[in-house]
Amino acid sequence: MKILITDLVHPDLVSLLAERGHQVTSDPAISYKRLSEVIAPFEGLIVSTRLPIDKAIIDAAPNLRFIARVGSGMEHIDMLYAQEKGIRVVSSPEGNANAVAEHALGMLLALLRHIPRAVQEIRQQKWIREANRGIELKGRTIGIIGVGHTGTAFARKLSGMEMRVLGYDKYRNSTDLLYVTPASIQEISEQAEIISFHVPLTAETHYYLNRSFIDNMKNPFILINTSRGKVVSTVDLIDGLSSGKIRGAALDVLENEQFSLYTTKEKEVHEALMAFEDRVLITPHIAGWTKESKYLLSSVLLDKLSDLL
Template sequence: MPKVLIADKLSPSAVEVFRRNGIEADVAVGLTPEELKEKISAYDGLAVRSATKVTSSILTSASGLKVVGRAGIGVDNIDVPAATQRGIVVMNTPGGNAITTAEHAISMMLALARRIPQANESTKAGRWEKSKFTGVEVTNKILGVVGCGNIGAIVADRARGLKMRVVAYDPFLSHERARDIGVRKVDTLDELYKDADFITLHVPMTDQTKGMIDAGAMTQMKPGVRIINCARGGLIVEEDLKAAIQEGQVAGAAIDVFEEEPAKSNPLFELEETICTPHLGASTNEAQEKVAVQIAEQMSDFLLTGAVSNALNMPSLTAEESERLGPYMTLAEQLGSFAGQLTESGLRAVTLEYEGHVAELNTRPLTQTALASLLRPMLDTVNMVNAPVIARERDIDVAEIKYERPSDYHTLIRLTVQTENQKRSVAGTLFGGDKPRLVEIKGIPVEAEVGPHMLYITNEDKPGLIGNLGRTLGDAGVNIATFHLGRAARGSDAIALIEIDEPLSPPVLDQVRKLPHIKQVKPLRF
C-alpha cells in the first residue's frame, strides 16, 4: 500500500480521498526540517502547502519518495530541479484558488479606496474621525490589470461589475480575447501606467517581472494611483513604493505578498496609507477544500496508475514513449523557449511542423512541450499538461503538421509563431540521433548548439560586426564559448547566435546594442 505524508494543514477531505483510494495517509504538521528528514524516507508521496520547505537536503533523505504534491499554485517552497534530478514528480493545482485570489484583490482595492482598515482601527480606539477617512469611488475609475491570465481575467470581470473601466497589459493576451472579457488591451506598460487610477498585479515572479514596479515605473504612473499586489512578493521594490507614497505620487497600496515572508517587519508597515495582509490570497474555506481534494486525487492517480496531471517536471508519457521521445522532448523545449523569449506581443497562432523520422512518432507530447516552453517566460505555472488549456483560453490557435515527404535532414521540427506584429520560425534537428541543434532561424540557415547563456543578434550583413562585438565582450571580460552566423543572402539581413560563459550586465548589453549595424540584441537563457 502506498503511503503519503501530509506535512501541512490540509482539509480533512484530502485524507478521505487518499484512504478511499487505498492509500495510507499520515498527518504530521509543523515538523522541523530535521524531523521531516528523519520521517520522509518511509513515504511514497509528500503533500504540502507553502509552510513546509522541500529542500534539496530533505529530498536527498527521501529514498522512497516518488511524488511531491503542492496544494496550490506556487512551488517556491519546493526545490523542483533537485526533485527532477532524483526522479521525483512535482505536482501543483493550478486554478484551484483563482477565484479566491481574485476576490481578495477586489476586496483589497475597495478597502484601499475607502480606507476601511484605518477607519476601523480609529473607531475602535474611541476616535470619531469621520473627515479624516474620506475615500474615493471606484465607479468609472480605470483599473489597470497587469497580467490578464486566469486570475487577472476574473478580477477584470468583477471590476466591470463595479462599473470600472478596465485596461490590461499582457503580451500573451490577444485583442479578440480582450474583447471577449470586456477589457481594453494596451501594448505597453507605460500606456497602462499613464491611464490607470488603480493598478493590480497578476503576473508570476520571473527574471522579467522581478522588481518591475520600481521608482522609474511609479514616476510614469498617474499621480494619486493606488496599487494592489496579491500575486508575488518581489514584483514591487518596497523601498521605492514607500518613497513614492511619502512623496504623494502614489496615494496608497494594498499588499498581500512581500519580498521576505513571513514579513515580521517591512518598510511598508510604517505607513498609514498602506494595507497589509499576511498572504491571504488563497485563504478561504472553499479554495482550501478544492486544492486539497485536487492534489489528493492527482497524487492517488500517479501512485496507483502512473498517470501524471499538472506536473511541473515530467511529461505525460508511458515508459516506452519516454525513452524514444526523450531527445525530441529536449529539442522541442529548446525551440519553444527560444521563440518564447523573443515574443513580445500577443500570440495569435503556433504551428509545429514535423518532417522525416519524427513525423512517424507520437508528436502530441512534443507539441505540448514546445507550447509550454513558448508560454513559460511570462507564465510560470504553465506545463505540458495545462499549456493547451491556457492556449485555448487565450485564443491562441495551435496546429500540428506532419509531412511524409523527405526532409533535408533525417528528422526536423519547425516551430512557427504568429504574433499580432510578425511571423517568426525556428527549426531544429538531432545530430547523432540524440544531440539537439538549431538549424534554421527566420528561414536563415544556421547550425547552433544551445547553451545556458546566449545572445541572439539580428544585424545588417556588413563588415566589422564580429570584430566590434568580440572587442566589446572581451573588454568586458565576457568569454565567447561558441559563435554561429547566418544570413539570407549577401548584404541582406543576418543573424548571430552566440553562447557566452555568463550573462551580460545591463551596461555591457547597452554597449552591444549601440554597435554599428546591429538591429536587435536579445539575451537568452536555457
C-alpha cells in the first residue's frame, strides 16, 4: 500500500510500515497545493492538523482507503464526505490523553500556587511569601466538561487530590463515566470552582465558554482549556477576568495560534489577555506533546488499522 505522511511522526511508525511492505512517503513540509497534486496514487494518508483534508483533497484521491489522524481533533477533516467515499477515518486520542491530563494538572497547580510569578521574583532576588500564599485543591469542586479519553484521564489524576470531581458529557451515558460524579451543566454551574474543557471543536462547542456561560456560574472560577482554542471566546474570557468572575485561566490553546497572521484586532485582544499577567498562563499547544505520547499516538493508529496494514 502507498502511504503518505504529511507531518512529523515517531520514526517507529515509518519503519514499521516499511517492514510490513508498504511504500511510505514522508513529507512533513508538504503544502496544501502540493498535496492536492500528488495524492492521487496514495491509498493511505497520515496527518495531523496542519493541513485541511477537505472535499477537494478527498476528490483528488481516488485510491484513498484510510485517513489516520495522529492525535484527537478531527475538525480539519471532512469526515462525512470521506465516509461517503468509503474512506475509513481514525484518530488516536488515547495516545496523548495522559500527557494532556498531566499538563492540565500542572497548569492548575502553577496557577493556584503562583509558581511562575514566584520563580520570576526569585530571579529578581525578591523573597515574597505572603503575596504568594496559594490555594489547595483538597476539598475543591471541579467541573469537567467532556469526559472522553482526556477528560477521564484528568479526572483520574484529580481523584487522588481529594477533590470533588463533577463530570458532564452530552454524548456518553452517565453510567459509563469514570472517576467523576455525573452532573448536569446546571449542577456544574451552581457548584464548581474550577472548569476544565475536554471537548472537540464542533459547531456545538464553538465558544462554549461565552458571556452566558460565565454569567450562569454561581462562583468565581478558574478556567482550564486544553482542548481547542475556539471552545473559549477570548473576548468574553477577558471580560470575565476583568469582572473577577473568572479568577484565572490556564490555556494550552488559543483561537488563533499563528501569531504572525494576527490581525490588528487579534493583536489588541491578545495584549488585553496578557495584561492579566500571572492570572493567565498560556502554553503553546504542548499539553499532549511528550516523548511518550509521540510513540503512543502512532502505535494506537497501527492497532486501529491492523486489518489494513
